[in-house]
Amino acid sequence: MSALVLSSEPPSGIAVKPKLSKDEPLHLHIGCGPQRMDGFVNCDLYPSSATDLLFDCTKRWPFPDNSASVIYSSHTLEHLDDFKSFFREAHRVLREDGNMQIRVPYGDHRSAWWDVEHRRPWHAETFCFLQPGYREATGNAQHAGWTHFFSIEDVVLRVSARFVKILRWRLGRWLLLPYLDCLQNSIEELWVYLTPIKTPERQMMWRKTRAGNAVPCRYGAYRHHIENRPQGSHELPELVDWGFRAFYNGYHSFRGRTK
Numbered sequence: 001m002s003a004l005v006l007s008s009e010p011p012s013g014i015a016v017k018p019k020l021s022k023d024e025p026l027h028l029h030i031g032c033g034p035q036r037m038d039g040f041v042n043c044d045l046y047p048s049s050a051t052d053l054l055f056d057c058t059k060r061w062p063f064p065d066n067s068a069s070v071i072y073s074s075h076t077l078e079h080l081d082d083f084k085s086f087f088r089e090a091h092r093v094l095r096e097d098g099n100m101q102i103r104v105p106y107g108d109h110r111s112a113w114w115d116v117e118h119r120r121p122w123h124a125e126t127f128c129f130l131q132p133g134y135r136e137a138t139g140n141a142q143h144a145g146w147t148h149f150f151s152i153e154d155v156v157l158r159v160s161a162r163f164v165k166i167l168r169w170r171l172g173r174w175l176l177l178p179y180l181d182c183l184q185n186s187i188e189e190l191w192v193y194l195t196p197i198k199t200p201e202r203q204m205m206w207r208k209t210r211a212g213n214a215v216p217c218r219y220g221a222y223r224h225h226i227e228n229r230p231q232g233s234h235e236l237p238e239l240v241d242w243g244f245r246a247f248y249n250g251y252h253s254f255r256g257r258t259k
Contacts, residue, residue, distance in 0.1 A: 028070065
């Protein structure tokens with residue numbers, strides 16, 4: 001799989017609002033809050049200086065089918081009661097060659113629950129319900145009706161700053177990364193990269209190479225945490241890949257070792 005570029009949290013500047021072109025695919029920022037992304041349609045339930053459109057992302061989105069090439073949503077999913085409607089609408093508006101990036105607090109970190117408006121914790125494996133074959137892999141008939149499939153292409157588990165102090169050393173990573181997910185508050189955030197599966201043919205091809213109840217994961221950390229310094233006032237956070245890759249299936253079946 002080719003390297004995936006994961007965007008960093010944008011600065012909260014105010015720029016020219018993007019136009020809703022009929023010819024070019026949309027870039028959607030869902031749950032933007034006060035954080036504006038240039039070149040995106042910035043959407044939220046509540047008005048701010050950053051928002052272009054106001055709507056409830058658990059209801060029908062005001063965009064045509066197959067009209068978006070990119071969806072970005074940071075720290076919104078954990079606030080939703082009806083998260084399945086969010087994914088149904090994302091699947092509907094994304095083009096077949098589109099992609100979506102989601103960021104959420106990691107389920108075993110305090111940040112998953114310290115906001116009283118958070119509805120549920122999210123782990124890497126939680127996203128498996130979106131994939132073809134999940135119902136068969138788990139034997140849970142509750143998932144039989146899900147048809148808005150996504151492929152989970154990449155999940156980055158961002159390590160918290162306190163644990164980076166140990167893991168910046170190669171020996172620390174070699175010893176601890178295979179077991180880091182067992183340590184509470186060691187992982188702070190998930191960065192999840194998804195692509196829609198919109199045809200029976202792609203479903204069939206996907207099932208031949210992937211298991212519905214497993215997702216590919218890797219560990220990463222912010223560069224300023226690794227370098228043990230504060231983030232610069234005009235510096236966007238850079239995520240550094242630590243090279244450890246594994247498939248998570250709820251039982252943590254690791255494959256591979258860190259560099």
